[in-house]
Amino acid sequence: MTHRVTTGSRTLTILEDVSVEIHSGESVAVVGASGSGKTTLLALLAGLDVPSSGRVYTDGQDLSGLDEDGRARARRDRIGFVFQSFQLLPALTALENVMLPLELSGQADARRRAREILRRVGLDHRLDHYPRQLSGGEQQRVAIARAFVVGPKVVFADEPTGNLDVRTGEEIVTQMFDLNRERGTTLVLVTHDERLASRCQRRIELAAGRIVAEVRV
Numbered sequence: 001m002t003h004r005v006t007t008g009s010r011t012l013t014i015l016e017d018v019s020v021e022i023h024s025g026e027s028v029a030v031v032g033a034s035g036s037g038k039t040t041l042l043a044l045l046a047g048l049d050v051p052s053s054g055r056v057y058t059d060g061q062d063l064s065g066l067d068e069d070g071r072a073r074a075r076r077d078r079i080g081f082v083f084q085s086f087q088l089l090p091a092l093t094a095l096e097n098v099m100l101p102l103e104l105s106g107q108a109d110a111r112r113r114a115r116e117i118l119r120r121v122g123l124d125h126r127l128d129h130y131p132r133q134l135s136g137g138e139q140q141r142v143a144i145a146r147a148f149v150v151g152p153k154v155v156f157a158d159e160p161t162g163n164l165d166v167r168t169g170e171e172i173v174t175q176m177f178d179l180n181r182e183r184g185t186t187l188v189l190v191t192h193d194e195r196l197a198s199r200c201q202r203r204i205e206l207a208a209g210r211i212v213a214e215v216r217v
Contacts, residue, residue: 001054001064003040014040015051015209024153027180027187029197032206038190039158041206045188046079046156047071059153076105080147080185082176084159086139088131094118094142095127101150117145121175137168141175148179155180157189161196173199 003015015037022028022045030038043049044056047063048071056064059078063071080101081087088097095114102110118127121141131139140160147155160176161169173196180187191197198217205213 001044001051001056003037003044003049004052013209015044018054018206018209018211020204020211022154022186022188024186025184026202027177027200028189028202028204029200030188030190030204030206031192031197032212036206037209038206042156042158042188042190046081046154047075076101077150078153080150080152080155082140082143082147082155082157082160082189084162086131086136086143086163088139088142088146090131093128093130094123094134094138097131097142098146098149101146105150107150113149114145117149118142120179121145135168136164137172140164140168140172144172144176144179148183148185151183152185154186154188157187157191159191159193160189161191161193169193170195 001015001018002013005012005014018041030041032038044051047056047058050064055062058074061074063074066074092100095118098114098118099110102113115127118124121144123138123141126134126138134142157176161172164172177199189196197203201217203215203217204211
């Protein structure tokens with residue numbers, strides 16, 4: 001697939017002739033220098049954007065053939081996200097942030113399931129705290145719990161340790177991979193962290209919008 005962006009009179013090619021297949025249950029790290037197209041690739045794979053040409057299939061569904069509402073439903077039902085900046089809703093408690101995707105998808109026992117996964121990431125004592133009352137590591141644990149609670153087919157993570165110190169980042173990574181292994185989820189992450197990339201089963205390197213290397217660890 002190829003993705004171009006037009007700004008004024010200029011057309012920029014962000015990704016060009018990128019073809020990648022990610023298997024169910026696999027963990028994949030997307031690496032490369034800033035501006036290489038990593039985050040754009042993640043956004044296309046997750047259905048947050050559509051390619052200028054080419055197709056994106058997730059769990060057998062052509063995301064690029066759906067309208068914005070259709071892609072939103074696909075993300076709600078199949079995809080979880082972990083962001084560098086956590087992206088928690090400040091007016092909701094930790095418990096409510098994790099309950100939200102369950103409630104939006106109409107799933108039963110939202111409170112029980114949210115409590116259960118927050119206990120799993122060690123935050124059973126922080127259920128009623130708001131994001132501003134949590135440390136960066138705690139906020140990212142809430143974000144990880146929110147990503148996994150709906151039982152997604154795929155979890156996409158964009159620099160999940162970027163705002164954390166080394167020790168906290170290691171703890172977060174361990175929890176994310178533990179949950180991924182337990183639940184058989186496909187994990188695709190963008191990272192500059194070599195230690196994080198080395199824990200994935202496969203590593204895809206981008207440069208100037210093209211895949212330049214692909215290594216199975």
